[in-house]
Structures are given as C-alpha cells and as structure tokens.
Amino acid sequence: MFIGVDPGKTVVSPTPIRMSSGRALRFRSGSVTEIVPRPPSGRSRPDRIRIASQVAFASVIAGALLSTVGVPWWISAVVAVALVTLVAGVQARAAQPGRLATPQSPRATGKSAKAGHQEAYVLVAARERAAFGRALALARRIRRTWPALQPMIDPGDADRGLTAALHELAGVLAQRQHLCRLRAELAESAGYGLPPASPAVQALAEQRARVDELWQSTRAEANRILAALHTIARTGEEFVREQRLLETARSAELALAELTSMPAASQAPELAERTNAVVAAYRELAR
Secondary structure, eight states: OEEEEETTEEEEESSOOOEEESOEEEEEETTEEEEEEOOOOOOOHHHHHHHHHHHHHHHHHHHHHHHTTTOOHHHHHHHHHHHHHHHHHHHHHHTSOOEEOOOOOTTTTTOOOOTTOOOOEEEOSHHHHHHHHHHHHHHHHHHHHHHHHTTTSOHHHHHHHHHHHHHHHHHHHHHHHHHHHHHHHHHHTSOTTOOTTOHHHHHHHHHHHHHHHHHHHHHHHHHHHHHHHHHHHHHHHHHHHHHHHHHHHHHHHHHHHHHHOOOOOOOHHHHHHHHHHHHHHHHHHHO
C-alpha cells in the first residue's frame, strides 16, 4: 500500500502514487510505502538557465573532441540537446513545490472495479487527515516493536493486518468526508419554509436521519480501529520495556544467587501474562 501526504491532502492507494509537481521522498516499511514531497531546490530561473548553459557548453566541447576521433557531429549534437533538455526539465521540476497527483477511481476512468480490488482514498478534510495521521504514527510505533515480538507473532501476518487496518480506516474516514458534505447540504435545505406535513420535508427528514445514523456508525468504526492500534502500540511498547527490565533483574538475581548460593526466582508467570496481552491486542485489530 502507498500512503502520500502533501500540504493539501492525504492519499491512500494500493498502486504507486505519482507527483503532479515537484519531487518525492519515499520511505518503505514492510508493505507500506510513504511518500512526502521533497522540499523545493530553491534555484531561481536565472540559476537554472546558467547551469543548463554550462551543460550545453561542456557538451559542445565534448562533441568537438569526439569528432576528432571519427564520431559524426550529428550524433554529438543529438546527445547534447537531449542532455540539456533533461537537465533543464529535472531542475524545473525540482524547483516546484511538491504536490501529489490525485488517483482516479475506476468509475472516473470508465473502468469497472475488479473483484477484491482495493480502492484509493483521498482525504482533504482537516479532521479526517489528522485522524489518519494519528493512525500512521501508531503504525510506526507498532512496527518498531516487532523485532522484540517475533517469537510470539509472525511479522508477515502482523504487517498484512496492520496494512489492512490502515486501508480500512482510510475508507471509513473518506466516507465521513462525504457524509459531512451531505449533512451540510441537508442542513442548508432544511424545510425551505414548507409545513412539516409536506412530503418533501418528511423525505428530507428521513434522509437526514439516515445520514446521521451512518455518521455515528462510521465514527464508532473509526474510533474502534484507532483504539485497537493504540492498544497494540502501548501493549507492545510496555512488553518490550518489561522484557528489558526482566533481563536486567534476571542478570542481577543470577549474580546475587552466585554470591549467596540462593536459587533464582522465575518471572515466567508474569511474562506469560504480558505475552497473552500482546497476542490479544493483535487479535482485536484483526476482528
């Protein structure tokens, strides 16, 4: 899955995300690739023209040298023009502010979505973007605990479950964006001064009730996913910290046992309890 974030939107897509302007920085973690715009180069147009002129001059000199060893002049000219064009294009793109391209849905392109095909979601509302940003931060925290949890969980299964949860959350938040617009439209057209017994008013009230019901259900679903991610991150981090403390305590206890000839106690019950808590948290996310 690909997750892109620029100043105006958050894109969650099963296919690679393109840039409409500027360049991108990509960070891969498991099956998730994060894309953020690269800062503009800051080179002004005169600076770019000067660099392109330097490349052109160097290409002319190289072409003249190659012609002395029998290389046709037109080959050198074509290569020089292509090189200058490439340098100018790369510089111009690097100087632009980075913006993610908005992926088109199968309906927009006139294609039918395949069965099982995941949809791309674009979040533009501040509240929904902030919620997904929190989920993405929790996902990073969860991934950092996996090396210590590998004896208990399968990293491949955990990665697939986490990616699916992020995609599901993006879909719920995208639905809430649409519902928010619907609620605003219905609120603006409430009544138009018609009597409550009017069929149009009753139909509008019915639609508002349905939208409000769906609004509440999507809120509950988004909160459930966020709560599950938070529980996994917190439980995993606590487990890792406890593992380190137990190792320190065990080392100290063994050292004391050697000095006092007393048997070392076992922390197995406490460790088993924490292990069960970690596994239960992952099962809750996959529910």
